[in-house]
Amino acid sequence: MEQPKTDTTPTADTEVPTQIKNPDLVMERRRQIIDSTVKLFIQHGYHKTTTRMIAKASNFSIGSLYEYVSSKEDLLYLVCKTIHEEVQEAVENALSKTDMGKKQLAQVISQYFYVCDRMGDHILMMYQVTQFLPEKWKTKVLTNELNITNIFINALSSLSGKNSFPKLDNQIVNLVGHNISVLGQMWAFRRWHLKNNFTIDDYIKIQTDFILGHIF
Amino acid sequence: MEQPKTDTTPTADTEVPTQIKNPDLVMERRRQIIDSTVKLFIQHGYHKTTTRMIAKASNFSIGSLYEYVSSKEDLLYLVCKTIHEEVQEAVENALSKTDMGKKQLAQVISQYFYVCDRMGDHILMMYQVTQFLPEKWKTKVLTNELNITNIFINALSSLSGKNSFPKLDNQIVNLVGHNISVLGQMWAFRRWHLKNNFTIDDYIKIQTDFILGHIF
DNA sequence: TTTATATGACTGAGCGCTCGTTCAAGCATG
């Protein structure tokens, strides 16, 4: 298994500094802050969401906010990280239930696409917002993104050559993994059109056929 | 043919107001402005690009800038529109060369993907920037995006049922069109990973196989 | 041809405002 290790220390990391001594308090407060921030970012975007709005929505003063988080950019990073953790967990859950046989690939795809449906707002927001991360955090966030894609890649490669699946070259497996990842996200970032023409179940059905090459 | 009509009045539209009387001058100056703005937006993003930077890069005073363009948001719209026109033209060019037979679909995909490679910066920028458009303009920009996707959809549907292609249901054609569109753009917005692992020609080769169902 | 006037492109200092961030002072707990 080439499964890359993902550090999933919930959010108590020392990565982002804080003035507060009690680490439990930090975790609890940051939860609150991140939760309200996610909502605000989804609703207004990064720039139109002010630190004051965030403070108010989390029932803090701005002063307090800056005790728990050192800058708006750092907060943005925490937000991205939390969302990725949520997606990753959901996907891994879906994966653990099935043992990668023939039709199970379709299962995994389907589960993942449901996650994308449920978290559409979050996914869209991530697309819009990663650009504002300082380089240091951007790299980390892209790594997290890659971690999720790697789940598919690993699933595919564990399948390659078995159960009437053709033996697939690494490059192909790699790219197909990315395709699955992106076609899921596409449901989020093209929903302005897709939701008018498909239900999520239509979408899953057709895309699964598409991915598995049943169309042409 | 369900080809939707696309208004391709270059950029002389009355859509975006100006104080300047001479329409030729408006066209010429706006060209300059849009050109430098595209570069700046690609380099710094929308928010970090100030109107003063734009003015300087176009060899104007800010005052003058605002004679030709009524707000930064309007300018953003002009930028998006111009890029879409460029993509659309390139795609239509590619399409007109081949007469939609069997292998020509692969040709079109390949041409489109080359456009996405060449205009990667622009495509990425559009993804990051559409969110800042006022609703009125956003709708128009999404329509332009759809126009491009429709080129693929029309190509596919003119192909459906002929030349050993299966007869495809409308929904499927529709979605596959979007998939082609997005898989092209993916080369731009995932290049942080893809460019390390594929050349554009690798990418085209594998994706074409993928789309045409030759993989599984 | 010269002079007076009108036009409209162009200039850039500056207004009004927002926003991220800080810090001196307050409060609660042990």
Next chain:
DNA sequence: CATGCTTGAACGAGCGCTCAGTCATATAAA
């Protein structure tokens, strides 16, 4: 009293946009 947490007024950099004024050129009058 000390420590740890909270508060919100204050700061100042930076932004989009305006507007009173300049200047080159075109037109009209003499």
